Amino acid sequence: MAHPTRTPASSRPTRRGLAAVAGAGIAAVTLAGCLSGGSSGDDADSDDPLVIGISLPLTGDFSEPGKGVQRGYEAWASHVNENGGLLGREVELKILDDQSNADRVAADYEKLINQDGVDLIFGPFSTRLVVPAAQVAEDYGFLFVEPAGAAEEVFTQGFENLFYAAPAVAQDHYNHLADHIEALPEDERPQSAAYASMDDPFAQGTAYGLKDRLEEMGVETVVNEVYPPNTTDFSSIANKIADADADIVVGGTQYQDAVNLIVALRQLDYQPTMATFSTAPTNPEFPEAIGDQTEGILSPTGYTPEAEWDTNAEFVEYYTELNGDAPNEDEANAWTTGQVVAAAVEAVECASPDPECQQQLIDWLRDHEVETVVGPLTWDAEGRPQGAHLIQQYVDGEIKIVLPDETAEADFIAEKPPW
Incomplete structure (x- = not known):
């Protein structure tokens, strides 16, 4: 026709x-x-x-x-x-x-x-x-x-x-994690945070949504790095994060960049209390790429097969x-x-x-x-959905919903084991 x-x-x-x-x-x-x-x-x-x-x-x-x-x-x-x-x-x-x-x-x-x-x-x-x-x-x-x-x-x-x-x-992907951290006693909250984000609106949006919330709580930003989408060498960024010894590291990532950043951080023996990355941890290939050290890694997700x-x-x-x-x-x-x-x-x-x-x-x-x-x-006039993402975490080698409490499949790991 x-x-x-x-x-x-x-x-x-x-x-x-x-x-x-x-x-x-x-x-x-x-x-x-x-x-x-x-x-x-x-x-x-x-x-x-x-x-x-x-x-x-x-x-x-x-x-x-x-x-x-x-x-x-x-x-x-x-x-x-x-x-x-x-x-x-x-x-x-x-x-x-x-x-x-x-x-x-x-x-x-x-x-x-x-x-x-x-x-x-x-x-x-x-x-x-x-x-x-x-x-x-x-x-x-x-x-x-x-x-x-x-x-x-x-x-x-x-x-x-x-x-x-x-x-x-x-910007709202990490709302449940931010709410959880805010509900902690002040002496149990992270005191410093390091951010590394791909130069991508989505990746930066997820990381900076959490950054805004943490800064409102008084969590100090000690590293804030943005890298091009084709970056493969993360040694310089990893060194800055490790030198700052931030309590929490937040990656505004897709997939391969998150894997490469984590490998670089592990090589420097940097051990944050919390580590969270957008997108990558929910990918089925992530555990194989990272190995046995996934425990405690966090990620927002809009979906779980168990829903x-x-x-x-x-x-x-x-x-x-x-x-x-x-x-x-x-x-x-x-x-x-x-x-x-x-x-x-x-x-x-x-x-x-x-x-x-x-x-x-x-x-x-x-x-x-x-x-x-x-x-x-449902959506607002500009097409924004009117909901929130779940927070997942690797617990006993499997990624599980840990926040919010009413949908949790496992208990939140407050301190990430060494990777």
Whole structure:
């Protein structure tokens, strides 16, 4: 089916021209065989597949979590199709590789919407990629639900179509840990803190959300280092942290950078009382990369396979059977993105690029709560979820929820054993 060139729905000009797309040469990953493209507007045939366009960092700096999001999206689509599809239509995913590049991700969504004529879109991974992608979606009037753009800058752009499919924004990820520390007697609280963060809005947002809370309690910041995303040598930063002998070390990290930093700190025999890192400790490869010294390491998470939310057990069983391992947070947030969009689609009974349909989807989500595998979600006017992250910790070699108390699977380890 041929697709007409679309004019951006927004009165604002697009930030990136369509010419950038023409020579992109982007390969597509499809879920259910060869794609013929989505249906356009009111001429949709109920027998046509419902095509969802996605751009993900399958190569480059964010490829590891990007592939996790891909697995989550594909598992969700497979599950939907086994249960009758959406509005009786089979779901197909058209996934492009943005190579962890902000310009490329914008070009990808221009192509998916304007050339491929997809019916719906899902968001990419990483705040760095979510912002330019969301701008394209806004320009064309598309609903934009995203699984991994939690930094505050995502929600201060004026987007009216964006929803984050997770329990909390980056600055709030450590709220339960901060509350726990604040409740301690003053002589049991850490007195000094060292921060090392990737130069990334999400990573810095998580670390600095905790930094703000600790400084309000009087915890002195003795190290505050920011490093480029491609950093592999952490010896200099580790030396500064070890020399300062901070009571707590806070890493605003993704995955490999956290592993490299911990290895560098261990080599210097720096032994903090508390150590917490975003993202990395919840990755299933983390214990193998770190070895036996994971005990006591903390991390915020928006998801656990053991959560008792209504649809979570079914998700875990289905995903594990499909992939051989239980899902982690990236896969869960991707599945949640699908749940959120599907709830709106089924409620308003439309799924097409038609501007009226897209606006109905957006309006419905503004006014409703959606039950998901990460819990019930609602959003403020800027798309921020109105919840909080759990705090996990390695206890007896396994990562367990330790905060808040009402959801704890194990007791909080107040003093981290040597690593």
